[in-house]
Amino acid sequence: MSAPGETPVTEIDCRDLPCPRPIIELAKALPSVAVGDLLAVIARDPAARHDVPAWCRMRGQEYVGEEVADDGAPRYVVRRVS
Amino acid sequence: MSSTPEVYLDAASSTPLHPAARETLLAALDRGYGDPRRLHAAGRDARLLLDNARAVVAECLDARPDEVGFTASGTDAVHRGLLGLTAATGRNGIVHGAVEHSSVLHAVAWRPSPAHAAIPVDATGRVDVGALVDAAGRPGVGAVALQAANQEVGTLQPVDEVDAPAGVPLLVDAAAAVGHVPLPRRWDALTASAHKWGGPAGVGVLVVRRGTRWTNPFPGDDGLDQLGGFPNVPAALAAAAALQATLAERAEVAARQFALVNHLRGAVRTLPDTEVVGDPVARLPQLVTFSCLYVGGDEIVSALARRGFGVASGSACTASTLEPSHVLAAMGALTHGNVRVSLGRDTTADQVEGFCAALAEEVHRIRAEAGL
Structure with missing residues (x-):
């Protein structure tokens, strides 16, 4: 969960995109986010649950955690650290 | 063809x-x-x-x-x-x-x-x-x-x-x-x-x-x-x-395969945003698995097949269940863009070399087409 008062500045909707598109969109969106800010990706693709944290590890970003979007879809939150 | x-x-x-x-x-x-x-x-x-x-x-x-x-x-x-x-x-x-x-x-x-x-x-x-x-x-x-x-x-x-x-x-x-x-x-x-x-x-x-x-x-x-x-x-x-x-023939074949896989692992590690998974030493001699960011498992397997190389993948898109490999998931490894290469008893160094070259080109092409 996000800390109080802290909202991801960017959210990307990858609900209906197949693997590996959510990760591709995540990588493309990263430059639009300031270092220290949050980026959330909403994805139903089951691989995203493993691949968002793996992407963070490989790309040196921080995986914050998994939340649930209003419609129940998984929402994965990442902090840009570099 | x-x-x-x-x-x-x-x-x-x-x-x-x-x-x-x-x-x-x-x-x-x-x-x-x-x-x-x-x-x-x-x-x-x-x-x-x-x-x-x-x-x-x-x-x-x-x-x-x-x-x-x-x-x-x-x-x-x-x-x-x-x-x-x-x-x-x-x-x-x-x-x-x-x-x-x-x-x-x-x-x-x-x-x-x-x-x-x-x-x-x-x-x-x-x-x-x-x-x-x-x-x-x-x-x-x-x-x-x-x-x-x-x-x-x-x-x-x-x-x-x-x-x-x-x-x-x-x-x-x-x-x-x-x-x-x-x-x-x-x-x-x-x-x-x-x-x-x-x-x-x-x-x-x-x-x-x-x-x-x-x-x-x-x-x-x-x-x-x-x-x-x-x-x-x-x-x-x-x-x-x-x-x-x-x-x-195991001792001879395994020694040869272990060295070929070491070479393959080294070549794969030179690809950007690619991780080789599994133990580098305490491992089967003939097998290596790696995952490439931003690449679909089915895409890379099909591309390599067109280039004349038959390999497997643990990525979800290649599985009948559409679930990613439970092995890769349990290891915390990247599950997409996954390729498993396993050598036969007569796989040659030239074949491994050819595979490495085709792999590098196809990964680069697929990423370029994705806009990365």
């Missing part, structure tokens, strides 16, 4: 028949048709061939002939082995590594138990032995299942370090390991699959140590002699011949 034959780099899925097994199979097809339970000449001939197959496999696996049974497949051997152990102990709970083959996971799911436990692995895929032994001591546990080597990433499991509590038998799924590495010594039951070592498909092996309690969990007589009905005698004999030939 290219006229060049495909370079087959998926031996961990299934091997071509070992040349030494071919003559055996053809001869046994003519001789081994009888019912080995009958006392006529054809029956006695079939019995002779079947007993011969059992004796050879037993010697190769460091077992006694009466400890060896032939099954319909490696999966069938795991199901019968594991469920037969829990049936004999009367406790349904199975403790197993999180990265076991799906045949183990399916056997575990067959009879629900609160004592079932999947033991986590580290980032290389190696199971936590302490946690495994702890869980094995809990009430309701009837058996422990741990593979000799992982089928997807090649990591060897520390089977001989498992000191399971008395009365809780250990089944070792050795399907990925037989013919490639020395087998663990500490097991009560062991399973394998002939088409992974150069034998024909349709022959699995279940070995149950004398003194280990095991009962047939499925309909039919007890005992290992005719698991699942009428045996495929010619295939069993060919499987035995292939195993003998594979073990005779």
Whole structure:
């Protein structure tokens, strides 16, 4: 969960995109986010649950955690650290 | 279409028949048709061939002939082995590594138990032995299942370090390991699959140590002699011949494959945003798995097939379930863009070199098309 008062500045909707598109969109969106800010990706693709944290590890970003979007879809939150 | 034959780099899925097994199979097809339970000449001939197959496999696996049974497949051997152990102990709970083959996971799911436990692995895929032994001591546990080597990433499991509590038998799924590495010594039951070592498909092996309690969990007589009905005698004999030939050349083949895979691992590591998964040293000699960011598993497998290289993938898009590989997930590895390369006994350095070049080009092309 996000800390109080802290909202991801960017959210990307990858609900209906197949693997590996959510990760591709995540990588493309990263430059639009300031270092220290949050980026959330909403994805139903089951691989995203493993691949968002793996992407963070490989790309040196921080995986914050998994939340649930209003419609129940998984929402994965990442902090840009570099 | 290219006229060049495909370079087959998926031996961990299934091997071509070992040349030494071919003559055996053809001869046994003519001789081994009888019912080995009958006392006529054809029956006695079939019995002779079947007993011969059992004796050879037993010697190769460091077992006694009466400890060896032939099954319909490696999966069938795991199901019968594991469920037969829990049936004999009367406790349904199975403790197993999180990265076991799906045949183990399916056997575990067959009879629900609160004592079932999947033991986590580290980032290389190696199971936590302490946690495994702890869980094995809990009430309701009837058996422990741990593979000799992982089928997807090649990591060897520390089977001989498992000191399971008395009365809780250990089944070792050795399907990925037989013919490639020395087998663990500490097991009560062991399973394998002939088409992974150069034998024909349709022959699995279940070995149950004398003194280990095991009962047939499925309909039919007890005992290992005719698991699942009428045996495929010619295939069993060919499987035995292939195993003998594979073990005779193992040291030489494994050393060559280990070096080729080291070279392949090095080449893959030079690709950006690509990680090689599995233990770099304590591994099967012939197998390497890696994942490429931003690349679809089906895309890269199809692209490599067009370039003349046959490989496997653990990515979700290549699986019938559309779920990513439970092995990669348990290791925390990237599940998309996954490629598993497994060399055959005659894979050459030139073929590996050609594969590395094609891989680099295709990964680059796929990423460029994705806008990355």
